[in-house]
Amino acid sequence: MPENRQVVIASLPTGALAESDFELQTVGVPEPGPGQVLCRTLAVSVSAGSRAGLQGSASYAGAPKTGIVMSSLAVARVERSNDPALSPGDVVTCGAGWQDWSVHPAQQCFRVEGSADPARYLGVLGxxxxxxxxxxxxxxxxxxxxxxxxxxxxxxxxxxxxxxxxxxxxxxxxxxxxxxxxxxxxxxxxxxxxxxxxxxxxxxxxxxxxxxxxxxxxxxxxxxxxxxxxxxxxxxxxxxxxxxxxxxxxxxxxxxxxxxxxxxxxxxxxxxxxxxxDWAQRYGEARAQLESWLDSGELVAWQDEFEGLESAPRALVDLLAGGNVGTRIVRVSPG
Ligand SMILES: NC(=O)c1ccc[n+]([C@@H]2O[C@H](COP(=O)([O-])OP(=O)(O)OC[C@H]3O[C@@H](n4cnc5c(N)ncnc54)[C@H](OP(=O)(O)O)[C@@H]3O)[C@@H](O)[C@H]2O)c1
CATH class of the missing domain: 3.40.50.720 (NAD(P)-binding Rossmann-like Domain)
Incomplete structure (x- = not known):
């Protein structure tokens, strides 16, 4: 039976963020309900905005609190689906947070098309x-x-x-x-x-x-x-x-x-x-333009990577100190 590793917020930082503000815990894999899908995380994003969320200065993130899974966008593979809109094997973006497995309403998952690295949807196309x-x-x-x-x-x-x-x-x-x-x-x-x-x-x-x-x-x-x-x-x-x-x-x-x-x-x-x-209605148009610039070589997307869910706290602390070049992601499972 697989287990679900989660990085949870153990304490809210009073000064600079430290790896000790997070804890790794293991729980059971959640069950999808009607209209929901079970997703296995492939990669999560690590970004400056995550620190704003922990500070309480990101209006969209709500008040920060301890004991919850650290939030983040992810690319994930649908493993089970209780909604006809998505099938097992589909690769999606979703708000999985820093954990191996998560359950979401199918409407809150967005299918990723194409054969290129889906992690691009955490960076240049995200x-x-x-x-x-x-x-x-x-x-x-x-x-x-x-x-x-x-x-x-x-x-x-x-x-x-x-x-x-x-x-x-x-x-x-x-x-x-x-x-x-x-x-x-x-x-x-x-x-x-x-x-x-x-x-x-x-x-x-x-x-x-x-x-x-x-x-x-x-x-x-x-x-x-x-x-x-x-x-x-x-x-x-x-x-x-x-x-x-x-x-x-x-x-x-x-x-x-x-x-x-x-x-x-x-x-x-x-x-x-x-x-x-504010431009959510126009994301498709922007992605088409960004992809066209990528294809022509006019736009280059830098991505830097950490390996393994447990490295996510280190990846964020290091990013805030300027350690990243381009978009930072953590690979969680091989896909
Ligand atoms: N408005 C929106 O809708 C929206 C959406 C997404 C992101 N954002 C914002 O966009 C900004 C960039 O986010 P990102 O995810 O792309 O992060 P990022 O730029 O990839 O990473 C943060 C960078 O900030 C620099 N930094 C850290 N402390 C600094 C300081 N004291 N002075 C100057 N630079 C410092 C570091 O680079 P150096 O080595 O260069 O110092 C670090 O690499 C953030 O402010 C984020 O909140 C806004």
Whole structure:
């Protein structure tokens, strides 16, 4: 009889997240009820937003609590189905969380088509790819020739934002956490420049990289990088507020940057937050475009991987310290 290993939240972090905030437990495999399917997890996503959920700052995640399975998106294989819409063997995305087996209403599982690695639906064709696509194109509204800056540029959302901006004919500047990440953004993904936020000369290097100023800033981090970008915005610029990863891994987030609202007024800036779910009706259109760019080689999807469910806490703690390049997933079972 198979068992269900689960990574549960043992304690809510009061400072930086630690692996000891999680526990591995083993329970029985759940039974699907009418209209439900039993799924076996193939891979789970590990993302910055998970830390926001534990902090209680992600509106869509509700209040954080202990004793529950750590939530996450997953790709999974349907093993049993009590709904005609799905059959055993179908591969789906679902909100399985960090566990081997889970039960879901069939309507909350989305079939993954094609022969490519289904884990792409946790990255470039999943929430983060869609976030990059809609956040940049609909909120940032880049035009050919614009200078577009993106923070956490080597991360899951960020590396896609920069490439989509390049495809739109923009000049692209990335901000990332190491010289190696910066070099890879330029050499492998065609960014025009990249600057490390850990450099002691970050402000000067950032100013030089931004040239005549920034037309679109895609903000994944808030904090000091947002502070620096605000002062370099051109008149009429747009700031797409996607997330605040610099302030997630703490119980004492820093107050907002200087210059708001004065800079917004004088430079006629638009600073707009968004949640990707606002474009749920258009996901199909975005996925078709992202797949076409992948097929043509214009878009490259970086994915980094951990092996085994028990490594998920380590994978998240390490991501928050900047250990990931592109989308981070954990392979749970071989498929
Ligand atoms: N609005 C939405 O609908 C939506 C949807 C999905 C994700 N998001 C947001 O998108 C952002 C990116 O998420 P992701 O999943 O793609 O994560 P990610 O960028 O793959 O990983 C987080 C990265 O943040 C960087 N970072 C950590 N602490 C930092 C700090 N103090 N200052 C600057 N950078 C720091 C690290 O890279 P470095 O090495 O570069 O420091 C790390 O690799 C998050 O804010 C997330 O909440 C929003």
């Amino acid at each position: 929430t983060n790819g869609l976030t990059a696509y809609f956040g940049l194109l609909e909120v940032g509204e880049p035009k050919p020739g614009d200078t577009v800056v993106v923070s956490a540029a080597a991360g899951s959302v960020g590396h896609l934002v920069g490439q989509i901006a390049r495809i739109q004919g923009c000049r692209v500047v990335g901000v990332a956490g190491s010289d190696e990440k910066c070099q890879r953004l330029v050499a492998e993904l065609g960014f025009d420049a990249a600057v490390s936020h850990r450099s002691p000369d970050f402000r000067q290097e950032f100013k030089a990289a931004c040239g005549d100023g920034i037309d679109v800033y895609f903000d994944n981090t808030g904090g000091d990088v947002l502070g620096a970008a605000l002062f370099r915005m051109r008149n009429g610029g747009r700031i797409a507020c996607c997330g605040v990863v610099s302030q997630y891994d703490t119980s004492k987030p820093a107050p907002g940057p200087r210059g708001v609202p004065g800079l917004l007024v004088n430079k006629r800036l638009r600073m707009q937050g968004f949640l990707v779910f």
